[in-house]
Amino acid sequence: MDLAFLSAVEISRQVRARQVSAVEVTRHFLDRAARLDARLGCFLLLDPEGALAQAAEVDAACARGEDLPLCGVPIGIKDILCTRGLTTTAGSRILAGFVPPYDATCVERLRRAGGVVLGKLNLDEFAMGSSGENSAFGPTRNPWDPSRVPGGSSSGSAAAVSAGLCALSLGTDTGGSIRQPAALCGVSGLKPTYGRVSRHGLIAFASSLDQAGPIARSAEDLAVCLGVIAGPDPLDSTCLPEPVPDYLSACAASPAGLRIGVPRQYFSEGLEPAVERCVRQALAVLCAAGAVAVDVSLPLTPHTVSTYYLIATAEASSNLARYDGVRYGLRAAGSASLTEMYERTRAAGFGAEVRRRILLGTYALRSGYYDAYYRRASQVRRLIRDELLSALARCDLILSPTTPGVAFRLGERTEDPLAMYLSDIYTTSASLAGLPAVSIPCGLAPPADDPDGPLLPVGLQLIGPPLGESVLLRAAAAFQRLTDWHVRRPPAAMEIP
Amino acid sequence: MLECTPMRITAEEVRITARMARLRLEEAEVERMTLELGRILDYVASLEQVDTTGVAPLDHPGVLTCPLRPDEVGAHLPQREALRNAPLVEQEHFAVPAILVGLSAERGEG
Incomplete structure (x- = not known):
């Protein structure tokens, strides 16, 4: 068996x-x-x-x-x-x-x-x-x-x-x-x-x-x-x-x-023909x-990836703020101040993609950019839904x-x-x-x-x-x-x- | 003639954003991130084409009301358990470097 x-x-x-x-x-x-x-x-x-x-x-x-x-x-x-x-x-x-x-x-x-x-x-x-x-x-x-x-x-x-x-x-x-x-x-x-x-x-x-x-x-x-x-x-x-x-x-x-x-x-440009056949x-x-x-139509399809990556990274930048070396996990040694400890711990602990997404998300939420990025993505999210x-x-x-x-x-x-x-x-x-x-x-x-x-x-x-x-x-x-x-x-x- | 696309994000903006996110970036990484974030921001700029006039943002797909429960005493994480994963513990508290710059680390006296 x-x-x-x-x-x-x-x-x-x-x-x-x-x-x-x-x-x-x-x-x-x-x-x-x-x-x-x-x-x-x-x-x-x-x-x-x-x-x-x-x-x-x-x-x-x-x-x-x-x-x-x-x-x-x-x-x-x-x-x-x-x-x-x-x-x-x-x-x-x-x-x-x-x-x-x-x-x-x-x-x-x-x-x-x-x-x-x-x-x-x-x-x-x-x-x-x-x-x-x-x-x-x-x-x-x-x-x-x-x-x-x-x-x-x-x-x-x-x-x-x-x-x-x-x-x-x-x-x-x-x-x-x-x-x-x-x-x-x-x-x-x-x-x-x-x-x-x-x-x-x-x-x-x-x-x-x-x-x-x-x-x-x-x-x-x-x-x-x-x-x-x-x-x-x-x-x-x-x-x-x-x-x-x-x-x-x-x-x-x-x-x-x-x-x-x-x-x-969903059956247009970018889809591999062999996948489409299956x-x-x-x-x-x-x-x-x-x-x-x-037959149904989802004309906002070309905008879903943009909408998703702005919203997901914005939320991630906020959620991942908790990794600061205080309560659990890694703490970079030898920092003189709290801010230095945060910055060095997070630089040492997060990989390149996570750092990239934290930066994108922080940027999308920043005063002056919030309306153009996070808020607009949230509006398009409603339209997609x-x-x-x-x-x-x-x-x-x-x-x-x-x-x-x-x-x-x-x-x-x-x-x-x-x-x-x-x-x-x-x-x-x-x-x-x-x-x-x-x-x-x-x-x-x-x-x-x-x-x-x-x-x-x-x-x-x-x-x-x-x-x-x-x-x-x-x-x-x-x-x-x-x-x-x-x-x-x-x-x-x-x-x- | 080559069409000139305006830079979506400058290296200085990346540095400021990194400081806000409490991320220390090496200069080489600032350069790479400026390039990569610039390309991503170029791509997401397509959202400008969507007419969002009068559309309320959707921040959450689900629950719109806050469910209530009876206020009852229940089991909670004992302090020792909560401290078990901490990198540094002093006198049953999370220990951190001095918070107020210029003061000694000794409980912020003075």
Whole structure:
């Protein structure tokens, strides 16, 4: 039996039925990660002791007949979510040695549901990046081609699930950081509606955009995980009070009658032809199963990246002011004054991309520039949201590519921050509007600049109305019943059994 | 003839912004950031084309009201736990270099 690529739903079923113990499952994955991860760089930290102790508790709970939805499921956590007693870095040197005194709410809920936390996953520093290369602790590599990036910022979360190093992971998404790496690694990732999942214990990047969500190998696994982590939390006042529906039963519904909006601006200049072919085929598959395509128009699409980067960096410049060397993390030694200590600590602790974004955000908020940059971006944000909501009034969900191209090479875009930002063209609009969106694998294609190169995963993005996670999961699960892209395995995972 | 684009941001503006953000930048980095921020600001200038007359800014996509809860005594982080991650602790407080320049570090007497 190949445990590594079993679904979370199946692992949970087998552990509940006592066919395999949670301890055995945990050992299998820890062992696999220890052998495979040196090549991929997914984990920043493995916690064998904690994971095995937790697995033993799950086995004991099973013996008592407790019914846990994620019974013994091995889970990796993006290292921007706090884990009690387990070093949490946000991929940054400035948090060196930080050991959180509490679990993030979503982590605590996964543990309570029987999930076993294997360790902490690599990411772009403070979730700022689209390639995984901005981690202070080295890049993560794409399991489909280790010379290429896994996407970011939830780089380790997507690559680990893709390579079978865990069955499920948590990522966070501010402008596409769950969906884009899921697309480039050939796995499924869901960004919930803003406020659906508590942000308590999520180290803040941009507070009006950040959301935690699951990455998995199927829509059903996303559904089970979301059902566990979603719902109101007294520790996050922006968390939505609406009751959590049964997402798994939504997965069983037929796609017949779904109206799928196709925004013509998303299928234009900049989209690689091979990616477009895969996405159009996916639309055809859903339409053959009874869904109906509806033409929609999102004319503000060319402005979403600008709007996003002004707002996200402005919020980041404010959120990251807390890293001053006083209460936790790094402090530069030998400073004569407080100001000097701040300046030297922050210069030593933050990487280049984080410094760039703090500067851009501080500039956009400065007196004299505020109206031209931050305020104008916030106005355009309202227009972008209204435009998406009126498109969604004419359809049940919007279908698009997740990214304009497949995974690019490490180093290819590090010298050109703007080119890196532009790869977020299709994901930032849902973030700005606070809408739920999912990315699922929908094909394999060679890179545009290397037609004879390796076949790499293509992601399909579905965007839904506020709290429309069920309709997204319904369409995604239906697509996965009709196709087998989501069960394809990367070559890097095949080499070592 | 080459078209001359006005500089979106000068090196001096980058230095001022860095001071506001409490970031110490080397001169080489000021140069690089001036160039990179200039290109990014050039790109985002396209927002000037959008008609935003009379549009209220949207600062937050979600909650518009502040939820209330009963004021109840609950568990809180003990002081020792809260101080555990601090780089420097003195007498159960976070310790920092002198705040008032010119005064001794000794509790700001005088």
